[in-house]
Amino acid sequence: MVRFEKVKLTYDNSGAKALDGVDLKVDDGEFVFLVGPSGSGKTSLMKLITGEVRADAGRVIVNGFDMMKIRRHKLPKMRRTLGVVFQDYRLIENMNVYDNVAFAMRVVGASAKDIRRRVPYVLELVGLEGREKRLPHELSGGEQQRVAIARALVNSPRMLVADEPTGNLDPVRSLELMLLFEKINEMGTTVLVVTHEKELVNAFAKRVIKIEEGHVTSDGNDGYFSYE
Amino acid sequence: MIREGFRSIKTHGLMSFATVTIIMACLIIMGSVALLSLNINYLIKDLEKQNEVVAFVDDEIESEEEAKAIGSQILAVGNISSADFVSRGEAMKNYMSKYDKSLMEGIDETVFRHRFIIHLNDIEKLAQTKEALEGVPGIARVRAHQEYADTFVKIRNIVSGVALVLMAILVFVSMFIMSNTIKLATFSRREEIAIMKMVGASNGFIRLPFVVEGLVLGLLGGGLGFLAQWGLYDLVTKSLMESITGDILEVVPFLSIAPMILAVFLGIGVVIGVFGGVNAIKNYLKV
Ligand SMILES: Nc1ncnc2c1ncn2[C@@H]1O[C@H](COP(=O)(O)OP(=O)(O)OP(=O)(O)O)[C@@H](O)[C@H]1O
Numbered sequence: 001m002v003r004f005e006k007v008k009l010t011y012d013n014s015g016a017k018a019l020d021g022v023d024l025k026v027d028d029g030e031f032v033f034l035v036g037p038s039g040s041g042k043t044s045l046m047k048l049i050t051g052e053v054r055a056d057a058g059r060v061i062v063n064g065f066d067m068m069k070i071r072r073h074k075l076p077k078m079r080r081t082l083g084v085v086f087q088d089y090r091l092i093e094n095m096n097v098y099d100n101v102a103f104a105m106r107v108v109g110a111s112a113k114d115i116r117r118r119v120p121y122v123l124e125l126v127g128l129e130g131r132e133k134r135l136p137h138e139l140s141g142g143e144q145q146r147v148a149i150a151r152a153l154v155n156s157p158r159m160l161v162a163d164e165p166t167g168n169l170d171p172v173r174s175l176e177l178m179l180l181f182e183k184i185n186e187m188g189t190t191v192l193v194v195t196h197e198k199e200l201v202n203a204f205a206k207r208v209i210k211i212e213e214g215h216v217t218s219d220g221n222d223g224y225f226s227y228e
Numbered sequence: 229m230i231r232e233g234f235r236s237i238k239t240h241g242l243m244s245f246a247t248v249t250i251i252m253a254c255l256i257i258m259g260s261v262a263l264l265s266l267n268i269n270y271l272i273k274d275l276e277k278q279n280e281v282v283a284f285v286d287d288e289i290e291s292e293e294e295a296k297a298i299g300s301q302i303l304a305v306g307n308i309s310s311a312d313f314v315s316r317g318e319a320m321k322n323y324m325s326k327y328d329k330s331l332m333e334g335i336d337e338t339v340f341r342h343r344f345i346i347h348l349n350d351i352e353k354l355a356q357t358k359e360a361l362e363g364v365p366g367i368a369r370v371r372a373h374q375e376y377a378d379t380f381v382k383i384r385n386i387v388s389g390v391a392l393v394l395m396a397i398l399v400f401v402s403m404f405i406m407s408n409t410i411k412l413a414t415f416s417r418r419e420e421i422a423i424m425k426m427v428g429a430s431n432g433f434i435r436l437p438f439v440v441e442g443l444v445l446g447l448l449g450g451g452l453g454f455l456a457q458w459g460l461y462d463l464v465t466k467s468l469m470e471s472i473t474g475d476i477l478e479v480v481p482f483l484s485i486a487p488m489i490l491a492v493f494l495g496i497g498v499v500i501g502v503f504g505g506v507n508a509i510k511n512y513l514k515v
């Protein structure tokens with residue numbers, strides 16, 4: 001669950017007004033596309049959700065955590081309720097597929113037994129069975145992104161957030177990835193996907209939130225958007 | 229987690245090697261300064277021993293036995309390393325041997341007094357000890373060279389002070405170098421740390437491998453530095469002994485201070501290593 005109320009964010013160094021009074025609400029179990037032109041503030045919004053930056057004004061609530069008031073030592077606890085996927089995958093180059101995913105469980109202190117049970121399950125879920133021993137550079141872009149998704153899912157987060165996860169993928173792989181997100185959403189995880197790709201968004205009848213120049217300019221379930 | 233620390237030492241072999249080398253180099257420079265000042269102190273202590281205090285026995289005590297008996301009271305004063313009794317007869321003989329015998333003709337040994345030649349443990353307490361000796365019943369007068377004592381103490385204090393300041397500077401310099409070396413090493417792990425943060429690893433957990441790594445590298449640097457210091461010290465002292473004939477020069481034997489040096493090296497190594505490790509990732513943990 002995410003709730004933004006009159007959220008403002010200005011970057012000190014550039015003076016850029018990234019968000020200028022954003023209101024939005026995403027309920028548990030929803031699948032939402034976040035769209036908007038370059039520089040409109042999509043990544044900034046994601047960073048507010050993950051706690052990488054703090055808003056200047058307004059209210060940001062993520063999975064019950066008040067992000068305006070959260071203490072730094074509570075951030076890890078909050079982040080365990082989130083799965084994060086980036087455009088550039090961000091895998092550890094010298095770790096194989098299995099370890100890249102298991103790593104995320106190890107660093108939050110999961111038991112070896114749980115890791116052995118859970119990792120093969122999520123790897124199968126994202127369709128990477130048989131690729132466990134490969135290193136990231138021995139995989140296609142789509143496969144690498146699915147490793148990143150497996151890693152984001154392995155700790156059973158309540159919500160998955162992805163910032164342009166298809167940015168480096170061809171249309172077919174992008175569509176496959178969206179189908180995977182849809183499957184994950186059907187299993188109960190809230191999904192929030194940032195994307196530029198109009199065709200992709202229009203292929204799914206999902207809720208679409210559009211932001212422009214730091215404002216939410218449209219929000220609807222028609223699964224369609226266009227830039228005026 | 230501790231395995232993580234060891235794993236990262238293995239994968240960052242070159243950096244680890246550089247780090248251990250830097251810790252070693254710093255410790256050896258520090259150790260050499262300390263050993264030099266230790267030896268200077270030792271040498272001065274040796275010279276100090278030759279600075280004797282003479283306690284003259286009261287004229288009224290005639291018999292040698294009676295005078296000699298005061299020795300136990302002198303030792304009870306404290307800070308006395310030795311107190312050798314010299315009878316008036318011996319004193320006269322000593323005196324005469326230094327001067328022309330003809331001058332001494334007709335001089336009776338009763339001109340001299342029974343005396344104790346005293347050496348102190350700690351020359352810094354000369355004044356108090358002198359006073360205490362004067363208070364011993366049967367001692368008439370005490371002669372001591374306060375100004376020599378003061379000079380020796382001053383030299384020793386200056387040497388120790390300079391060594392201490394030098395070592396403090398070196399500790400800071402090596403911490404700085406260490407921190408930067410590990411920073412370079414962590415640069416390649418920026419990504420790994422960012423991922424750990426994103427999946428919700430606690431700062432303590434992220435820090436732990438770096439602490440373990442710093443600890444191990446520090447202990448390694450300290451241990452190897454100790455061995456190198458040992459070899460260097462033996463080499464230098466041996467060649468010094470050979471070049472200086474006779475046995476005027478005495479050095480502190482390494483083995484007598486080895487446990488202390490090992491402990492200090494390991495201690496400083498660990499402090500530098502752990503501090504360097506923690507400091508280097510501080511910036512990555514802020515997000
Ligand atoms: N780290 C930063 N420091 C300073 N200014 C920034 C920073 N990140 C973004 N901005 C500015 O904030 C505004 C919003 O940027 P943001 O990255 O949120 O846009 P975006 O919608 O994600 O764009 P894109 O689709 O190109 O990824 C832009 O004007 C950008 O220049």
Ligand SMILES: [Mg+2]
Nearest residue numbers: 042043044163
């Ligand atoms: Mg962006």
